[in-house]
Amino acid sequence: VYADIIRLSDADVYLTTATTTEPDTVPSQPLTWTFDVSKIEMERLSYSMNTATLPVLQARLQSGELTDGRVELANESVVVNSLTVDGAWCFMQTATSATAESVEVVTDTVKEATQWTVTAQTVGLNNSGFRMITGEGEQTQMTLSGIAVKIGEVYNRGTVVKASLQDLQVTYEDKAQVNSMQAEVDLDTTFTSLQGVFIQTPNS
Numbered sequence: 001v002y003a004d005i006i007r008l009s010d011a012d013v014y015l016t017t018a019t020t021t022e023p024d025t026v027p028s029q030p031l032t033w034t035f036d037v038s039k040i041e042m043e044r045l046s047y048s049m050n051t052a053t054l055p056v057l058q059a060r061l062q063s064g065e066l067t068d069g070r071v072e073l074a075n076e077s078v079v080v081n082s083l084t085v086d087g088a089w090c091f092m093q094t095a096t097s098a099t100a101e102s103v104e105v106v107t108d109t110v111k112e113a114t115q116w117t118v119t120a121q122t123v124g125l126n127n128s129g130f131r132m133i134t135g136e137g138e139q140t141q142m143t144l145s146g147i148a149v150k151i152g153e154v155y156n157r158g159t160v161v162k163a164s165l166q167d168l169q170v171t172y173e174d175k176a177q178v179n180s181m182q183a184e185v186d187l188d189t190t191f192t193s194l195q196g197v198f199i200q201t202p203n204s
Helices: 097-102
Strands: 002-016 034-050 056-072 077-086 089-093 117-133 140-157 160-172 176-178 180-187 192-200
Antiparallel strands (some): 034 056, 117 140, 140 160, 160 176, 160 180
């Protein structure tokens, strides 16, 4: 399936889930479709999600663009040349410890969760913000503003993340500020590696 340009604008998506999960007992037939798109243009999009462990997740973006994307269902892979987002904002509230521990988890006996491979040549984020509070007394835990990120050679499969952080600008709680940061990033569940780290602050 091929598309030259896809435009998404002025859309609101809301997702809510139940507190329990039922297993999928019907085996699904593998699909071998491939989707190619030259460009996806995005404007004024918002997304909200509510789950037992994450009662509030809200995100929106003012504009964004994806170029040269390919999705291969047979290989479970997504390849993107570039993704740029401007004016993004995200707010997150976590559940209380008691709520998180009470969530029932049902194992899917038919097929284990697949691990898609996602790669991108460049990823950019400008003029964005993030805020997170905990469910314990609704205390502010993290507020970031003025986020600008440029990342190259992104690779993600499951919990494995590798990327070249080419630039990062961010302000934390209006107290600490990073004017520029560069590093080679390698993450997994068992380790975190940052090589060639360079950080510049207003006082350095």
